[in-house]
Amino acid sequence: MKTLAIETSCDDTSLGIVTYDQGVFTNPVLCAYSQITDHQPYGGVVPEVAYRLHEEKILSLLDQIGWDEIMSCDSITVTLEPGLPGSLVVGNAVASMLGNFLNKPIIRVNHIDGHIFSILLDRSIDNCPFPWLILTASGGHNEMYIISGTMEDLVIKKIGYSLDDAAGESFDKVARMLGGSYPGGPWISQMAQLYQERHMQSDFTPTLDAIHFKRILLDGKGVNKPQSEIDAHIFDFSFSGMKSQVYQLLTKHPLDSLSQDDILWICHEFQECVTDMLIQKILRGLEHYSVQTIGLVGGVSANDRLYDKLTTMIEEQYDTHTLVGEKPTVLRPVKKVYSTDNAAMIGVVGILKKTYSECS
Ligand code: KG4
Ligand code: ZN
Numbered sequence: 001m002k003t004l005a006i007e008t009s010c011d012d013t014s015l016g017i018v019t020y021d022q023g024v025f026t027n028p029v030l031c032a033y034s035q036i037t038d039h040q041p042y043g044g045v046v047p048e049v050a051y052r053l054h055e056e057k058i059l060s061l062l063d064q065i066g067w068d069e070i071m072s073c074d075s076i077t078v079t080l081e082p083g084l085p086g087s088l089v090v091g092n093a094v095a096s097m098l099g100n101f102l103n104k105p106i107i108r109v110n111h112i113d114g115h116i117f118s119i120l121l122d123r124s125i126d127n128c129p130f131p132w133l134i135l136t137a138s139g140g141h142n143e144m145y146i147i148s149g150t151m152e153d154l155v156i157k158k159i160g161y162s163l164d165d166a167a168g169e170s171f172d173k174v175a176r177m178l179g180g181s182y183p184g185g186p187w188i189s190q191m192a193q194l195y196q197e198r199h200m201q202s203d204f205t206p207t208l209d210a211i212h213f214k215r216i217l218l219d220g221k222g223v224n225k226p227q228s229e230i231d232a233h234i235f236d237f238s239f240s241g242m243k244s245q246v247y248q249l250l251t252k253h254p255l256d257s258l259s260q261d262d263i264l265w266i267c268h269e270f271q272e273c274v275t276d277m278l279i280q281k282i283l284r285g286l287e288h289y290s291v292q293t294i295g296l297v298g299g300v301s302a303n304d305r306l307y308d309k310l311t312t313m314i315e316e317q318y319d320t321h322t323l324v325g326e327k328p329t330v331l332r333p334v335k336k337v338y339s340t341d342n343a344a345m346i347g348v349v350g351i352l353k354k355t356y357s358e359c360s
Contacts, residue, residue, distance in 0.1 A: 001019065001020040001021070001074055001351050001354065001355060002017065002018070002019045002020075002072060002073045002074055003017070003018050003073055003074065003075045003076065003077045003107070003347045003350045003351055003354075004016075004017060004065070004069075004070050004073045004075075004076050004077070004098070004347075005017070005018055005077045005078070005343040005344065005346040005347030005350060006058075006076070006077070006078040006079070006091045006094060006095050006343060006346070007078075007079045007091065007111075007114070007341055007342060007343040007345075007346045008054045008058065008079065008083075008087050008088060008090050008091030009079045009081075009082070009083025009084065009087060009088055009091070009111045009341065010045060010050065010083055010084055010087060010139075010140065010341055011034070011035040011036065011038075011039055011045045011050050011087075011341075012032055012033070012034050012035065012340070012341045012342065013032060013033040013035070013053065013054045013057045013058050013061060014030070014031075014032040014033075014341065014342050014343040014344075015030075015031050015032070015058070015061045015062065015064075015065055015343050016029055016030040016031065016065075016342070016343035016344045016347055017029040017030075017065065017069055017073065017347070018077075018121075018343075018344055018347025018348055018350070018351060020348075020351045020355070023124050023125040023126055024122070024123070024124050024125070025120050025121050025122070025123075025347075025348045025351065026121070026122060027121055027122070027338075027344035027347070029065055029066075029069060030337065030342065030343060030344055031061045031064040031065055032061070032342065032343070033053070033057040033061060035049070035050060035053050036182065036183065038053060039182060040181065040182050043172075043176045043182055044172065044176075044182060045084070047084045047085075047086055047087070048086070050084055050086070050087045051084065051086030051087045051089070051090055054087050054090040054091065055090050058090060058091070058094055059094075062094075062098075070098070070102070071102065073104065074104065074105075074354075075104055075105045075106070075107055075350060075351075075354060076095045076098050076099045076102075076104055076105070076106050076107070077095075077106075077107045077108075077109055077346055077347050077349070077350025077351075078091050078092055078094075078095035078106065078107070078108055078109070078346070079091060079108075079109060079110075079111045079114065079346050080092065080108035080109060080110065081110060081111065082110075082111055082112070082140070082141075083111055083140075092108070095108075105354070107350040107353050107354060109346055109349040109350055109353060110349070111341075111346070112136055112141060112143070113156075113349045114345035114346045114348070114349050115136045115138065115141075115297040115298045115345060116134050116136060116145060116147065116156070116295070116297060117345060117348045117349050117352060118297050118333045118338045118339070118342075118344070118345035118348065119132075119134075119293075119295040119297060119331045119332065119333060120348055121333060121334055121335075121338050121344055121345065121348060122334040122335070123331070123334060125151070127329075128293050128295075128331065129292040129293055130147060130148050130149065130150070130292065130293070131146060131147060131148040131289065131290070131291045131292060131293075132145075132146070132147040132148075132291060132292070132293045132294070132295055133145070133146055133282065133285050133286065133289060133291040133293070133294050133295070133328070134146075134147060134294075134295040134297060135278060135281075135282055135294075135295070135296050135297070135298075135301075136297050136298045137166065137167040137168060137278060137296070137297075137298045137299070137300035137301060137306075138166060138167075138168045138298030138299040138300060138340075138341075139166060139168035139169050139172060139183065139185075139299055140166055140168075140169070141162075141166055141298065142161065142162035142165075142166035142167050142168075142169075142237050142239075142298075143158055143160060143161045143162070144158070144159050144160035144161070144235055144281060144282070144285055145157060145158050145159065146159055146285075146289050146291065151352065151355075151356045152356050152357070154356070159235045159285065159289075160234075160235030160236045160237065160281060160285070161236055161237070162236065162237040162238065162239065163233065163236050163237065163238045164238055164239060164240040165239045165240055165243065166239075167237070167239060167274055167277075167278060167300045168183070168184075168185055168298070168299045168300050169239075170239035170240070170242065170243050170274060171183070171184040171185035171188050171270075171271075171274065171300070172184035172185070173243055174188065174242075174243055174246050174267075174270055175187045175188050177246055177247060177250055177255075178246070178250075178255065178263055178266060178267065179255055179263075180267075183299070185299060185300060185302070185303060186302070187267075188267045188270060188271055189267075189271060189303050189304070189305060191263065191264050191267035191268070192264070192267045192268040192270075192271040192272075192305065193305075194264050195261075195264035195265055195267065195268040196268065198261070198264065199261075234284055235281055235284060235285055236281075237277060237278070237281060238277075239274060239277065242270060242273045242274065242277075246266060246270060249266070271303075271305055272305075274300075275303065275305055275306045275309055275310075278300075278306060278310075279306070279309060279310050279313055282294065282310065283313065283317065283323070286317075286323050286328070287323065290325050290326075291328050292326065292328050292329070293328055293329055293331060294310070294314070294328045294329070294330045294331065295331050295332070296310065296330070296331070296332040297332065297333060297339065298339065298340075299339055299340045299341070300339075301332045301333065301339045302332075302336045302339040302340065307330070307332055310330055311330045314327065314328065314330055315327075333345075
């Protein structure tokens with residue numbers, strides 16, 4: 001099986017070829033135009049700019065893929081939703097045109113399904129046994145799913161979602177407040193890493209004394225809400241409290257009064273808060289669902305601190321029998337480019353849909 005995949009839901013024009021053979025998905029060709037530098041001056045994605053750039057770049061990316069490659073595909077897969085409407089239209093129009101001219105079926109897929117199944121790229125399906133617990137954490141979505149059943153008969157259950165910002169969105173907003181670059185996640189994680197390197201040995205005392213982040217984890221601690229409301233959201237996420245902490249801190253201590261070390265410290269603390277929140281919810285999920293595979297997907301899964309902390313916690317919790325049952329394997333996409341928006345993950349869902357009927 002071979003598909004041409006097209007992803008234009010947000011700020012990446014990404015096209016790729018995905019093949020499926022003997023239980024392994026591979027992605028021999030991936031061509032993309034990232035609009036990051038075009039949106040950087042605005043500190044976030046501007047929809048009008050995004051769709052115009054998709055229009056401008058998509059045809060030359062088809063040429064880069066190569067027409068022999070395209071002709072040899074069995075199908076065309078394209079992201080249908082969710083995403084920026086204008087951007088989605090560009091990908092879908094090109095897919096319709098190609099499908100009709102080349103007489104190939106068009107498979108329209110869900111972007112979140114793409115992230116969920118991105119863990120299958122370059123891995124044998126046999127090494128990703130069901131059930132799965134999947135955390136989708138990116139700029140536009142932050143959800144937790146339990147995927148069970150078989151490839152022929154998949155059951156996808158959403159068990160949690162963000163009550164406010166998505167994790168990546170909170171990284172982006174906080175980076176902007178701190179004068180960092182867009183997208184904020186990679187910038188904050190670099191600053192946090194720098195903090196670690198500088199202060200590994202010495203204890204750093206920020207000049208911002210007495211100001212600490214509240215690690216609001218929606219489990220009752222520090223949250224003044226009725227128990228029933230807290231119980232209703234045990235798998236849900238909230239990042240706006242942490243973001244507000246940074247905002248309030250900057251109101252008291254304007255950015256230009258902070259030292260570079262202060263900024264590194266804020267980035268470090270913020271990253272710790274966000275990753276703690278994500279991990280706490282995964283652990284909560286594992287108390288209720290027995291799974292064999294944990295998948296971290298979406299842009300934030302490129303965060304090494306999140307992955308390292310989660311794998312350590314899983315080891316500890318199962319070794320000390322805090323969590324019981326078979327220890328699940330933690331997976332994230334094999335390449336960082338498969339964590340952020342990309343056509344390869346869309347191709348996987350297209351082939352799954354064609355091979356095993358509907359995915360969601
Ligand atoms: O999946 P993605 O490319 O687009 C959406 O579907 O939203 O995710 C982009 C998001 C951005 O918010 C970006 O800041 C975040 O993923 N991100 C990261 C890292 N790399 C990208 N967040 C934390 N740490 C990273 N290393
Ligand atoms: Zn995405």
